[in-house]
Structures are given as C-alpha cells and as structure tokens.
Amino acid sequence: MSDDEAFTYNGGRVGSGERQNIRYGISETYLGDPVRIPVTIINGADPGPTAFLSAAAHGDELNGIEVVREVANEWDLSELAGTLVCLPVLNVPGFLAQQRYLPVYDRDLNRSFPGKEGSTSSKRMAHRIFTNFIEPCDIGLDFHTSTRGRTNMLHVRADMADPDVHRLALSFGSNVVIDSEGPSGTLRGESTAAGIPTITIEMGEAHRFQRGLIDEALAGVDSTFAEYGLRERSAVRWPGWRTIISGSDEKTWIRADDGGIVDMHYERGSLVHEGDRIATITNPFKDDDATVEAPFTGLLVGILENPVVYPGNPLCHLVELDAGVRRVIKREQSVADGASS
Structure with missing residues (x-):
C-alpha cells in the first residue's frame, strides 16, 4: 500500500480499507486537560474522492450531529470508494455548555477558519481542525441549524458562481438553494477558497434532534455520495422541484x-x-x-x-x-x- 492511498493527519495514519475512531486534541482547559474532538475516518479499499461531513461548529446546533453519526456508524460503508472524514462535534466546549459560541473565549468558531497557529484560542482550534481534517479533502458538507428561537426548513447555502460548488449543491438534492458566498472565517467560505468545494446545510432549530429533517439530510448525503461515486448503490436525488435564491434576496x-x-x-x-x-x-x-x-x-x-x-x-x-x-x-x-x- 503506497503512502498516497493513506489518509494522514498530524499524529496518525489511516490506511486503505481501514477505519479509525479518534479523539483529537485541539486545545487545553484551565486545568491543562485536553480539549478533544471526536473524529471518524473511513478509508475505502477502492480509490475515490475524500469528503468531510461536519456538524456543531455552533455548539447548540444538534441535528447535524445525528446525521454525521449515522453515516459514520450505521451506514454500510464496506464498499466505500474514497475516504470519509466525519466530524460530528467541532465545537466541543460549546457543545458541553450547550451554547452557540466557545464558552470563556466568547468566540464564534465558525468565524475563525482557517485558523492560525499562535493566534487566539478559537483560531488555534480552527487551525488544528482545518489543517488536519479539512485540507486533505476534495468536498465538504457542513451541517447547521437556525439560531436559538428560530427554525429553518432544510436548505443548502452555496456559492453557485463556483462551478464545483454548484455541482455539489445540486447533488444534495434540496428544494431550496440560497446562492451566497460564505462569510469570512466560515468553514464553508474558507474551505471553498482553499479549493475544497463546500456547502452549508441548514436544517431546523437549535437544542434538539428533529427526526424528519435528519432523515431528509441523510437522503441528501446519500445523493451526494452517488454523484461523486463514493457509494455506487446510491442514486442522485431529484427533490421534485428546486429554486435557487440569489444572495441579494437572501436576507x-x-x-x-x-x-x-x-x-x-x-x-x-x-x-x-x-x-x-x-x-x-x-x-x-x-x-x-x-x-x-x-x-x-x-x-x-x-x-x-x-x-x-x-x-x-x-x-x-x-x-x-x-x-x-x-x-x-x-x-x-x-x-x-x-x-x-
């Protein structure tokens, strides 16, 4: 097995046909204990693209956590062609406190990417996530919910002027796509700028699991996998109707x-x-x-x-x-x- 068949990160390697569940250190607490994020990496035996699925960049946005967990732990990925990087909880401190931003630091992790070593706490965390688990990827799906006190129907946010992002957004098969550039510091915006087409999936409300929306998002993931050949048994999804909303109308x-x-x-x-x-x-x-x-x-x-x-x-x-x-x-x-x- 050659090195280019393996997925590598600082401190580890996942060979072809292998799977790893890891807790990766991205910071430390006041007591010097590690702050670690859960990561599942599945490297298929057959070649293909490398995709990341991420959730809970805002610690109170829970629906996406269950989407990423189910793909990683309940789907049959024995015939996966390519590599899957599953990041169900990016903002572990916020998740533990059940709040949107990083507690203590009072920073928005999703305005801190791609991060910077030697900078603020949030940017150091973002840097370790980005360099280890985002930069090696070819495409990305980043799951969010509405902020507290509001709820969204499932929809995609994507920079449709980018042909690669356009393809990814349509592959997910949502009824609504909001065409806008990812704001500076967001995982979507910075990943796309780094050459990794990424879309945001908005779904439901904070602080809860909503089974209907989770199932709808799982169908979207399956459709995306079909478009990129990650799972041959999948089929690209047509949602029945689709509308693309201009960024100028988004607000x-x-x-x-x-x-x-x-x-x-x-x-x-x-x-x-x-x-x-x-x-x-x-x-x-x-x-x-x-x-x-x-x-x-x-x-x-x-x-x-x-x-x-x-x-x-x-x-x-x-x-x-x-x-x-x-x-x-x-x-x-x-x-x-x-x-x-």
Missing part, C-alpha cells in the same frame, strides 16, 4: 414593527400569498392586535419559534418563487392535505 426577513407576543399562522416551508396574514402580534391583554401580512407570494424558509418580539426582531424569512415552482408546491400541498383528510 428577506420580515421584521416586527410592534413589540408583543406572536402568533405565527404558518409553518416553515409553507407557501404564502401576497396579503396573507403570516402572524399576529398582541399585548398581554389581547386588546391591540397588529397583523403582519406577506408583502409578496413566496416560501417561508425560516420562521420565529420564540413567540416574543421587540420592534425590529425578525419574524420570518420569506423568499420569492417563480410561477412554475409555486404551481408545483401548491399541487404538492393539495395532495398532502387530501391524504391527511
């Missing part, structure tokens, strides 16, 4: 003009029409209602979960759709409503 958040208690009238993923009442904001006595209407016909990609707002707080993320996509969604919802009645 179409409808915000509250009044403070109060919110009653949302639609779920994430719903099609709403111009003029539909999306939410009602009331005071504690329910004697002063403020109605929030859809300014255009579109899809609710994300909505508020925490039902209290100040003026200016976001209520929902509404994106416009072309007429063809609207017809398909309406037809699908009609079929679903008929099946449930």
